[in-house]
Amino acid sequence: MAQQRSRPSSGYWYAPEPERGLAVLNALRDYRSAETAMRRRTRDSMGMNETDLLAVRFLLQAEQAGERIGPKDLGTKLGISSASTTTLIDRLVASGHALREDHPTDRRALVIRPTTGSDAEVRATLGGMHARMMAVAASLSDGDARAVIDFLTKMREVLDQDEHQSPPAGTSQGAAGGAGPSA
Numbered sequence: 485m486a487q488q489r490s491r492p493s494s495g496y497w498y499a500p501e502p503e504r505g506l507a508v509l510n511a512l513r514d515y516r517s518a519e520t521a522m523r524r525r526t527r528d529s530m531g532m533n534e535t536d537l538l539a540v541r542f543l544l545q546a547e548q549a550g551e552r553i554g555p556k557d558l559g560t561k562l563g564i565s566s567a568s569t570t571t572l573i574d575r576l577v578a579s580g581h582a583l584r585e586d587h588p589t590d591r592r593a594l595v596i597r598p599t600t601g602s603d604a605e606v607r608a609t610l611g612g613m614h615a616r617m618m619a620v621a622a623s624l625s626d627g628d629a630r631a632v633i634d635f636l637t638k639m640r641e642v643l644d645q646d647e648h649q650s651p652p653a654g655t656s657q658g659a660a661g662g663a664g665p666s667a
Contacts, residue, residue: 526610531579536575536581543598554594554595558573584596
């Protein structure tokens with residue numbers, strides 16, 4: 485019996501689209517897969533779960549911006565309950581990634597800060613990769629950079645969009661109503 489060869493699937497749920505569009509969406513999917521794998525390696529290297537890593541990143545960004553972050557701010561940013569936030573902070577303090585400090589002007593409140601050790605650990609773990617990514621981004625011409633920024637902004641808008649809304653200007657939805665890559 486002869487084997488029937490089928491065309492490789494695009495991996496998308498809607499009708500076949502122009503080849504250029506599929507190539508772009510497949511490249512975007514490949515990037516997302518590589519980023520997911522990098523995050524997994526980072527979490528493993530630092531002995532943290534995804535929420536812990538996101539919390540440390542948020543605390544480091546807030547510290548750099550000179551902002552005071554309380555438990556409620558952290559929970560809101562991460563979309564977790566106050567009980568989960570307390571458990572998260574306990575875990576980060578126990579692992580040496582965060583400090584609980586009294587708020588300087590409100591004795592009832594706490595401020596959650598990253599430790600200098602967590603900043604150094606993140607820099608040691610991710611510094612080389614960030615430098616390589618920045619080199620690729622900096623190598624783009626002004627026009628190419630603008631095109632990438634515009635494309636990624638439009639893709640984010642599509643992903644943020646409620647399925648019952650109209651698509652943003654300049655975008656179209658596929659034949660079966662899907663607007664983006666499969667998850």
